[in-house]
Amino acid sequence: MALSIGLSVVILCAVLVLKLSISKIQYSYKYKFPNVVPGWPLIGNTLDVPYPAGMFTRQLSKKYGEMKLVYLNSSRTVTDLLEKRSAIYSSRPFRPMLNEIMSGGHRMVFMGYTDQWRNQRRIMHSILNSRQAETKFVPFQNLEAKQLVYEMLTEPENFHKASQRYSNSVILSVIFGRRARKNDELLEFIMGYTSVLGDYQFNPLKSPADVFTWLDKLPRPLQWWRPFGEKFFHTHVEMFQEEYNMLLDKMAKGTAKPCFAVDIIQGAAKKEFEIDETEKIYVWSTLIEAGSDTSRVAILQMIAGAACYPEWSKKARALLDEVCGANAEHLPTLGDRSKLPYITAVTKETLRWRPFLQSGVPHVLTQDDEYEGYKFPAGTEFSWNAYSIALDENEYENPTEFDPERFMNKNLDKWGQGHWSFGAGRRLCPGINVGALNVWLAVACILYCFDIEEDPNYPIDTFNTLWEDPTKAPFKVKITPRSKAHIELMEREGAIALAEDY
Numbered sequence: 001m002a003l004s005i006g007l008s009v010v011i012l013c014a015v016l017v018l019k020l021s022i023s024k025i026q027y028s029y030k031y032k033f034p035n036v037v038p039g040w041p042l043i044g045n046t047l048d049v050p051y052p053a054g055m056f057t058r059q060l061s062k063k064y065g066e067m068k069l070v071y072l073n074s075s076r077t078v079t080d081l082l083e084k085r086s087a088i089y090s091s092r093p094f095r096p097m098l099n100e101i102m103s104g105g106h107r108m109v110f111m112g113y114t115d116q117w118r119n120q121r122r123i124m125h126s127i128l129n130s131r132q133a134e135t136k137f138v139p140f141q142n143l144e145a146k147q148l149v150y151e152m153l154t155e156p157e158n159f160h161k162a163s164q165r166y167s168n169s170v171i172l173s174v175i176f177g178r179r180a181r182k183n184d185e186l187l188e189f190i191m192g193y194t195s196v197l198g199d200y201q202f203n204p205l206k207s208p209a210d211v212f213t214w215l216d217k218l219p220r221p222l223q224w225w226r227p228f229g230e231k232f233f234h235t236h237v238e239m240f241q242e243e244y245n246m247l248l249d250k251m252a253k254g255t256a257k258p259c260f261a262v263d264i265i266q267g268a269a270k271k272e273f274e275i276d277e278t279e280k281i282y283v284w285s286t287l288i289e290a291g292s293d294t295s296r297v298a299i300l301q302m303i304a305g306a307a308c309y310p311e312w313s314k315k316a317r318a319l320l321d322e323v324c325g326a327n328a329e330h331l332p333t334l335g336d337r338s339k340l341p342y343i344t345a346v347t348k349e350t351l352r353w354r355p356f357l358q359s360g361v362p363h364v365l366t367q368d369d370e371y372e373g374y375k376f377p378a379g380t381e382f383s384w385n386a387y388s389i390a391l392d393e394n395e396y397e398n399p400t401e402f403d404p405e406r407f408m409n410k411n412l413d414k415w416g417q418g419h420w421s422f423g424a425g426r427r428l429c430p431g432i433n434v435g436a437l438n439v440w441l442a443v444a445c446i447l448y449c450f451d452i453e454e455d456p457n458y459p460i461d462t463f464n465t466l467w468e469d470p471t472k473a474p475f476k477v478k479i480t481p482r483s484k485a486h487i488e489l490m491e492r493e494g495a496i497a498l499a500e501d502y
């Protein structure tokens with residue numbers, strides 16, 4: 001009896017091994033991948049990737065060529081696949097813990113290419129399109145920029161905090177029509193949980209079902225990660241529900257500012273949008289999460305670019321003086337944009353220079369596909385290798401230098417053209433208009449008011465800077481006001497911004 005059980009187990013194992021080997025052989029005949037970077041079974045080379053990863057993935061692209069599994073290392077391949085074939089290259093990796101449990105299936109950035117995703121994108125586009133971005137949200141940005149330069153004047157060593165407050169307050173105004181308060185409870189809550197989401201996104205021990213997705217099929221009581229995820233989801237909804245109630249109260253009193261959330265609430269009431277209560281909350285929170293830090297980091301990168309490559313900032317300053325007066329007549333506003341094309345080029349170069357989503361964002365293929373002799377199965381993940389493309393001599397002349405001149409061309413006003421920092425294809429950032437104008441205005445005001453110099457005692461390592469932590473300055477830099485007249489201008493404008501409360 002014992003022998004027959006033992007024999008059965010051996011036979012079973014042999015059959016399993018045979019079956020796995022046959023499917024592996026069939027798989028390798030059916031599909032053909034580009035060079036695969038050697039790694040360990042199951043986890044591949046996950047453990048080899050340093051943080052930040054940009055320079056590492058750049059080295060890989062030099063070694064392995066134009067494409068490797070996951071990373072597309074040239075604009076040509078990104079255009080061919082993520083853009084031209086975006087109908088089948090626009091899903092996201094299946095993340096049962098991050099998307100289904102922790103986000104109740106509602107957080108757009110983790111969502112697959114589904115009807116729910118299409119519906120949320122449609123709603124976002126109808127409110128965040130360029131016409132609205134250039135009218136409805138502009139007063140918020142112009143006001144916050146006054147406080148941005150005032151805070152940089154009074155506490156230049158905390159330039160990172162000023163950028164953070166500016167970006168947070170603009171996005172809160174755009175979404176909920178209110179300014180960020182000091183120690184804002186909602187923003188602190190968001191900062192806390194986005195760092196938890198980050199942990200869960202990259203740590204397989206915390207989120208095993210996101211790495212080994214078959215674990216999602218285990219009976220629920222055996223999914224030890226689930227209770228935490230469900231609690232996380234409910235706390236998130238409760239916190240945003242408070243904000244939602246405050247807004248409903250303002251709407252009832254007629255004091256709500258025109259903003260994204262008001263548009264959604266009214267649009268849903270008129271049946272223009274199909275969206276339930278929890279999903280509304282997720283659309284708002286996703287926009288705040290995705291739309292704040294991105295602008296903060298871009299502003300810091302422009303400051304690093306001005307400190308390390310001072311020549312272009314002199315030209316920008318001279319052009320700003322022509323429009324706003326050399327003697328501090330007025331702060332630049334978004335109304336000055338058509339007169340300041342060079343600032344638009346600076347904004348685009350800021351986004352291209354050291355892309356902070358250094359390895360791009362994964363797009364998942366939804367059906368088998370062939371490209372230049374390769375055969376990819378559905379489910380393959382692709383990402384644009386952002387750092388590598390931005391620093392490639394075949395893509396840009398003197399790619400490591402900050403040179404806005406490269407964007408002074410017929411595509412100047414197309415925010416997403418000439419770089420990949422807003423992503424690609426159907427997943428292109430839906431906040432592109434708001435985000436680009438946030439950066440444009442901050443760039444214009446900072447360059448108009450301050451001299452920015454590298455501190456020789458603290459050279460800036462622009463390649464390996466850690467931009468993520470909003471509480472720490474990513475580098476040291478000298479920021480000094482240009483003149484007495486500029487100080488007075490910033491004080492006057494700052495007083496206006498500090499007195500404004502909504």
Ligand code: HEM
Nearest residue numbers: 108109290291294295361421422423424427429431434435
């Ligand atoms: C400088 C500013 C910004 C940069 C560089 C940026 C960059 C990006 C990138 C690279 C992606 C991924 C695209 C892809 O997968 O192909 C993305 C997605 C997204 N961004 Fe932005 N973004 C910025 C500002 C904003 C703002 C202001 C908002 C909201 C108002 C926003 C909302 C979103 C959302 C909701 C997504 C998810 C789209 C999806 O998964 O379909 N972003 N952004």
